[in-house]
Amino acid sequence: MAFSERVSRLKSSLIRDILAAAQRPEVMSFAGGLPAERCLPAVDWSQLPAGLGQYGMSEGEPALREAIAAQARDYGLDCTADQVLVTTGSQQALDLIAKLYLDVGTPVLVEGPTYLAALQSFQFFGADCLEVSLTPEGLDLDALRLRLQERRPAFAYLIPTFQNPSGVRYSTANRAAVAALLDEFGVTLVEDEPYRELSYDGAPARPLCAQLQRSAWIHTGSLSKTLLPGLRVGYLIASPELLKPLRALKQAADLHTCRMSQWQVLQWLGSERYGRHLQEVRAFYRERRDGFAEALTRHFSELADWQIPQGGLFFWLQLKTPLDTRTLLDAALAQDVAFMPGEPFFAEPDRHPGLLRLNFSHVLPERLDTGLARLADVIRDATPTYKEL
Amino acid sequence: MAFSERVSRLKSSLIRDILAAAQRPEVMSFAGGLPAERCLPAVDWSQLPAGLGQYGMSEGEPALREAIAAQARDYGLDCTADQVLVTTGSQQALDLIAKLYLDVGTPVLVEGPTYLAALQSFQFFGADCLEVSLTPEGLDLDALRLRLQERRPAFAYLIPTFQNPSGVRYSTANRAAVAALLDEFGVTLVEDEPYRELSYDGAPARPLCAQLQRSAWIHTGSLSKTLLPGLRVGYLIASPELLKPLRALKQAADLHTCRMSQWQVLQWLGSERYGRHLQEVRAFYRERRDGFAEALTRHFSELADWQIPQGGLFFWLQLKTPLDTRTLLDAALAQDVAFMPGEPFFAEPDRHPGLLRLNFSHVLPERLDTGLARLADVIRDATPTYKEL
Numbered sequence: 049m050a051f052s053e054r055v056s057r058l059k060s061s062l063i064r065d066i067l068a069a070a071q072r073p074e075v076m077s078f079a080g081g082l083p084a085e086r087c088l089p090a091v092d093w094s095q096l097p098a099g100l101g102q103y104g105m106s107e108g109e110p111a112l113r114e115a116i117a118a119q120a121r122d123y124g125l126d127c128t129a130d131q132v133l134v135t136t137g138s139q140q141a142l143d144l145i146a147k148l149y150l151d152v153g154t155p156v157l158v159e160g161p162t163y164l165a166a167l168q169s170f171q172f173f174g175a176d177c178l179e180v181s182l183t184p185e186g187l188d189l190d191a192l193r194l195r196l197q198e199r200r201p202a203f204a205y206l207i208p209t210f211q212n213p214s215g216v217r218y219s220t221a222n223r224a225a226v227a228a229l230l231d232e233f234g235v236t237l238v239e240d241e242p243y244r245e246l247s248y249d250g251a252p253a254r255p256l257c258a259q260l261q262r263s264a265w266i267h268t269g270s271l272s273k274t275l276l277p278g279l280r281v282g283y284l285i286a287s288p289e290l291l292k293p294l295r296a297l298k299q300a301a302d303l304h305t306c307r308m309s310q311w312q313v314l315q316w317l318g319s320e321r322y323g324r325h326l327q328e329v330r331a332f333y334r335e336r337r338d339g340f341a342e343a344l345t346r347h348f349s350e351l352a353d354w355q356i357p358q359g360g361l362f363f364w365l366q367l368k369t370p371l372d373t374r375t376l377l378d379a380a381l382a383q384d385v386a387f388m389p390g391e392p393f394f395a396e397p398d399r400h401p402g403l404l405r406l407n408f409s410h411v412l413p414e415r416l417d418t419g420l421a422r423l424a425d426v427i428r429d430a431t432p433t434y435k436e437l
Numbered sequence: 438m439a440f441s442e443r444v445s446r447l448k449s450s451l452i453r454d455i456l457a458a459a460q461r462p463e464v465m466s467f468a469g470g471l472p473a474e475r476c477l478p479a480v481d482w483s484q485l486p487a488g489l490g491q492y493g494m495s496e497g498e499p500a501l502r503e504a505i506a507a508q509a510r511d512y513g514l515d516c517t518a519d520q521v522l523v524t525t526g527s528q529q530a531l532d533l534i535a536k537l538y539l540d541v542g543t544p545v546l547v548e549g550p551t552y553l554a555a556l557q558s559f560q561f562f563g564a565d566c567l568e569v570s571l572t573p574e575g576l577d578l579d580a581l582r583l584r585l586q587e588r589r590p591a592f593a594y595l596i597p598t599f600q601n602p603s604g605v606r607y608s609t610a611n612r613a614a615v616a617a618l619l620d621e622f623g624v625t626l627v628e629d630e631p632y633r634e635l636s637y638d639g640a641p642a643r644p645l646c647a648q649l650q651r652s653a654w655i656h657t658g659s660l661s662k663t664l665l666p667g668l669r670v671g672y673l674i675a676s677p678e679l680l681k682p683l684r685a686l687k688q689a690a691d692l693h694t695c696r697m698s699q700w701q702v703l704q705w706l707g708s709e710r711y712g713r714h715l716q717e718v719r720a721f722y723r724e725r726r727d728g729f730a731e732a733l734t735r736h737f738s739e740l741a742d743w744q745i746p747q748g749g750l751f752f753w754l755q756l757k758t759p760l761d762t763r764t765l766l767d768a769a770l771a772q773d774v775a776f777m778p779g780e781p782f783f784a785e786p787d788r789h790p791g792l793l794r795l796n797f798s799h800v801l802p803e804r805l806d807t808g809l810a811r812l813a814d815v816i817r818d819a820t821p822t823y824k825e826l
Contacts, residue, residue: 050538050591051537051538051682052536052537052538052539052540052543052562053540054536054540055536055537055682058682058685058686058689059685064495064685064688080492082491082492083491085491088487088490088491089490090487091490093482093483093485093697094482094483096482098477098479100667101477101478101480101665101666101667101668102471102472102474102477102665102666102667103469103471103661103666103667104667106453135691136525136669136690136691136694136695137691137692139689139690139691139692140690140691143689143690143691147441147443147444148440148441148444149439149440149441150441151441151442151443154441165689168689169689172689173441202439272492276490276491277490277491277492278489278490278491278492278493278695278696278697279490279695279696279697280525280691280692280693280694280695280696293440293444293447296447296448296453297447299453300447300528300532300554300557300558300561301525301528301529301532301690302524302525302526302528302529302532302669302691303526303528303669304669305525305669305695306525306667306668306669306694306695306697306698307667307668307669308482308667308668308695308697308698308701309695309697309698312697
């Protein structure tokens with residue numbers, strides 16, 4: 049069986065295996081990034097126009113593109129509907145971006161850690177992913193400058209708002225400095241903001257793309273975290289010079305995104321009802337986050353360090369005694385607990401042991417203590433320091 | 438702006454330009470492959486289960502995969518639901534297949550002519566497309582053997598049932614011979630059957646995939662031609678050894694296809710209602726085809742030769758005096774008539790002048806004579822023989 053060379057880089061997805069294991073109802077899963085069932089709104093299809101059955105435009109429905117552009121302008125990103133491309137989930141935006149830029153060996157600048165599925169998609173297309181470390185304030189600016197002086201990446205892939213997995217929110221000063229550096233070196237920015245609306249402590253900052261003077265940019269977003277992931281509606285907004293090839297790539301990928309889904313999203317985006325829904329979702333997740341933080345303090349204070357995320361769906365734990373957290377998975381699953389090891393979120397996994405990502409939105413509060421206590425026990429059992437005590 | 442090497446092969450789609458021009462309501466378009474508006478059924482969303490809002494499985498909804506497998510078994514293709522992957526239109530199947538097999542220079546065997554969007558997708562990923570001519574009976578078997586002796590393609594991409602653009606339906610004997618040759622040379626078959634159900638003169642034959650003894654295979658299909666293209670639901674069914682990488686590729690492309698669309702398709706597939714709908718659609722298109730054939734005889738008898746297609750949506754015309762039909766487009770559009778030049782359906786367009794594809798489902802019967810008369814005039818004006826008369 050002769051597959052393409054790139055298939056040799058197609059990783060059997062760890063996420064996929066973990067999520068499959070976490071399907072068992074008895075499993076307490078801290079692994080995924082699924083919205084809580086309680087946060088999925090009931091939607092009404094009764095007004096769906098009949099005309100949407102026909103083929104649609106590759107760019108997306110004009111009215112939805114307008115609404116997405118209007119929302120982006122509210123965020124502070126100056127753009128028109130022409131610059132919007134509706135995608136089949138924001139995952140598809142990553143696929144289109146990879147096709148647009150990547151040959152084998154093309155350098156791409158990524159955060160360390162970064163979103164696992166983006167890393168996998170870029171590496172699948174042959175990218176050489178150059179990591180720049182995150183600090184609690186955003187990107188490590190000295191490291192960023194050094195990286196850019198060494199090699200010119202095809203683009204920088206950044207998640208400045210409630211970064212996945214770390215939860216980091218780039219500060220205002222850090223955003224300005226990163227934008228200036230990307231402009232200085234003429235590096236294209238891909239800014240991924242799926243968690244932007246899941247903000248629990250004040251409004252999110254202006255997109256980094258909006259602060260560029262010179263570099264090309266692609267801003268991506270999703271309705272999966274705030275509305276319904278099953279609709280598969282995401283989008284990208286790009287600087288004008290990128291639109292023509294991106295549209296052709298979208299057409300080649302799936303012609304266009306489901307028009308009924310696009311219509312449904314349009315019923316929400318920018319509406320008062322959507323505003324109320326977002327308020328409720330934020331309040332719900334804020335409470336879950338705070339409860340999770342308290343439970344973490346009870347069970348993990350001696351084991352790990354963490355920051356309280358101001359948005360998104362994850363805590364990012366650094367073990368005090370680093371060990372390869374991938375080796376903990378089987379023991380955790382045997383105790384009906386699932387989590388995401390931290391190593392795969394790095395371009396060089398083996399250099400970053402001792403981190404793990406815990407989702408706080410999914411496990412019911414009444415099962416939280418049981419789940420975290422079991423996970424803490426699994427970590428203690430695997431840690432030499434504790435074994436010796 | 439440094440894009441990937443493959444972007445240099447991203448053609449500004451001729452189809453896209455023609456279809457855009459054909460959007461003007463006064464244009465009589467023989468260009469696209471859109472279902473007639475009359476054939477798009479009204480669908481009911483009132484029973485849509487709420488649970489479909491959450492993320493779904495990359496493979497597709499289990500019940501829909503069962504229904505697709507059952508339909509394929511009815512066609513004569515032995516398979517289980519495990520072998521089915523739901524895709525975002527069958528266009529996505531082409532994208533996944535290209536990723537799975539193609540590096541720059543990888544040989545792929547295609548029909549001459551073949552489906553334009555497949556050709557573009559394969560060439561975008563760097564395929565070296567090797568043509569084998571079509572005869573009214575199917576593939577030219579001698580040419581096929583010669584091609585396979587010269588080079589071993591990664592796969593053969595064939596459309597044996599109501600081929601697009603030629604309308605050819607491989608005969609039973611030709612199917613058996615092609616299957617035997619692919620088996621003999623151990624070549625994987627990709628069989629694309631989007632028009633299978635649009636059969637006007639008797640039932641379509643057993644899929645070619647079902648006749649392989651040894652080769653790997655991927656069978657693709659679509660609901661876009663018989664139900665609603667706006668849903669973006671297609672599928673592939675593959676031999677077991679291909680499933681693991683195809684699933685991972687699907688996950689990387691868009692996680693999964695819209696679940697609401699999948700649910701809607703499930704309400705139809707295999708139902709009595711769908712059976713009745715297909716009967717009506719076939720009767721409607723058969724009438725359109727027959728009316729088109731009569732109008733062609735009135736306007737094109739001295740200009741071109743053609744076969745009556747037994748299914749699908751297209752007539753394929755061979756001009757008696759070959760000329761590059763791409764050069765006719767502007768003149769035709771100036772007369773408010775759109776059509777598809779034949780050259781781009783070949784891996785080597787310049788070697789195949791004088792062909793054109795005419796869709797018979799879209800233009801209303803009362804405008805048919807006007808449209809075809811104008812197109813015939815455009816051809817006459819451009820043909821030296823007639824100019825001299």
